[in-house]
Amino acid sequence: VKFMTCSPAGGLPLGFVIVSSESEKCLKKSFEMLKQVLSDKAFYKRGKDKGPVLFMTDDADAEINALKTVWPESKLLLCVWHVLNAVWRWLWQGNHQIGKDDRPNLLKKFRSILYAKTEAEYDNKKEEFILDPTCLKYPQYIEHISTAYFNRKHTWAISVRHDEKLPTHSTNTSNYIEASFRVTKDGQFNRTKAFNLVDL
DSSP states (O other): OEEEEEETTEEEEEEEOOOSOOSHHHHHHHHHHHHHTSOTTHHHHTOTTTOOSEEEEOSOHHHHHHHHHHOTTSEEEEOHHHHHHHHHHHHHOGGGOOOGGGHHHHHHHHHHHHTOOSHHHHHHHHHHHHHOHHHHTOHHHHHHHHHHTGGGGGGTOHHHHHHTTOOOTTOOOOHHHHHHHHIIIIIISOOGGGOOTTTO
């Protein structure tokens, strides 16, 4: 697990934790160990116990729950790229029976909610989504979005980040960190076993 922060030079590593498992129990223990080696002035003098203002992660329950336990005062945000990617993958799952030609429009409607900049715009886009003719063809899609996302909009909606003036520095994805992960894991840790046949 890699902790990074954004900077004018790109993603800067703050700490590494090498774990044997990505279970919640293992991650919690590793985060607690990382916390022990931090300075009392860590996180821009907030302190190692208080933690950073926010974390941005993909939608992994074990990681999110471990972070909540170790740094309960930090806000936990979801990377919007991972959110949209998860919705896109859901639309492509055959058992959901979504027409191929309708998938881009369904994703676009959700994306317009995600990128709304104010609470009023969010509410307007959400209503458009629910009443959209294409969306109405697939009640299972509306149900999925309602269950999986609407009840926790504080984690992914850009409007919340604007309203609460969260210090994201206009960075709403963790993609540049993903690129840095590859350098660390493959280049520095020689993770050659992770290459697929085409990479080799």
